[in-house]
Amino acid sequence: MSELDLSAIGYAARQLEAGELVAFPTETVYGLGADAENPAAVAKIYAAKGRPSNHPVIVHLAPGADIGYWTTEVPEQARQLIDAFWPGPLTLILKRAAHIPDAVSGGQDSVGVRCPSHPVAQALLRAFKGGKGGVAAPSANKFGHVSPTTAQHVRDEFASDADQDKAGPLACVLDGGQSDVGIESTIVDLTRMATHGPVLLRPGHISASDIARVIGIEPKQPDAAAPRASGTLEAHYAPSTPVALVLSKDLADTVVSLSAHGKSVSIICHSAGGAFQAAHPKAVLRLPATPDGYAYDLYAALRSADAVHADIILVEAPPVEPAWQGVNDRLRRAAYDSSGILSRLLNTTDRTN
Secondary structure, three states: OOOOOHHHHHHHHHHHHOOOOEEEEOOOOEEEEEEOOOHHHHHHHHHHHOOOOOOOOEEEEOOOOOHHHOEOOOOHHHHHHHHHHOOOOEEEEEEEOOOOOHHHHOOOOEEEEEOOOOHHHHHHHHHHHHHOOEEEOOEOOOOOOOOOOOHHHHHHHOOEOOOOOOEOOEOEEOOOOOOOOOOOOEEEEOOOOOOOOOEEEEOOOOOHHHHHHHHOOOOEOOOOOOOOOOOOOOOOOOOOOOEEEEOHHHHHHHHHHHHHOOOOEEEEEOOOOOHHHHHOOOEEEEOOOOHHHHHHHHHHHHHHHHHOOOOEEEEEOOOOOHHHHHHHHHHHHHHHHHOOHHHHHHHHHHHHO
């Protein structure tokens, strides 16, 4: 579809109103959407993704929507952040209004809301219920997998059929090109301002320092009592192939060592180094050495590296700087279940020789 195919957008809005699932682009990643006020429709999201029912989803609102409809309280800091960053990649966690089904919040008394900036997402939200509804939409992928940043990623994830606008349990897939940001929205909890102040639940394109400049308070790190939020489990955003982060200075030697032990490797790097080429990796994907450029390409790179079915994906660790916090957060979670994989691959081979 073209970027603003109003016929396709109108059809998608009607499908949402009928309780069906629709995938649509946002500036962060593609979302798997359902009517946020229809618990049966939201349940379809959980079933399609294989998502735990206590893991909340984010409600997407049209520009200018009445945020007060969704929450019992909108703190001044929320108004300031909305004025500064909406539409855009910022999700606010606020106290959930009693009439909003708890299906979207995983049973909590809070709700995550955001207003996306992608023109297709905005057109869909304006068409859905005349712009007065909310679309619950986690990323359009199976739970824990790499998030999609193109419509084809969504189709690949949900076993597309011959209809290129449809994928598995989804009524349709709106194609708005590749997502501009490439990683999920920043999530800030504002439900406990009196006792805890703002809490950064998930870093993203909008940084903690960006938030502090607007509200005058640096958001804290999550504590044990913080609300559950989308994409904050320790293991997340992971391809099927194990992932290991390797320092730049160790990358070439690690590739050579794995090759010598008969292990195949895919590499995601950002530096100009290339000594590992002699070890014949199955794939080498070089990403931009800037945080925004790297984030834009990250999920597509993880999917491409996964597709060659190597024994391991080695990721050259990005810089440990505030601007890279969102990228490093996603990579840490992608590699979480692969902890110790390098030593296991090498030691296993050693024991068989």
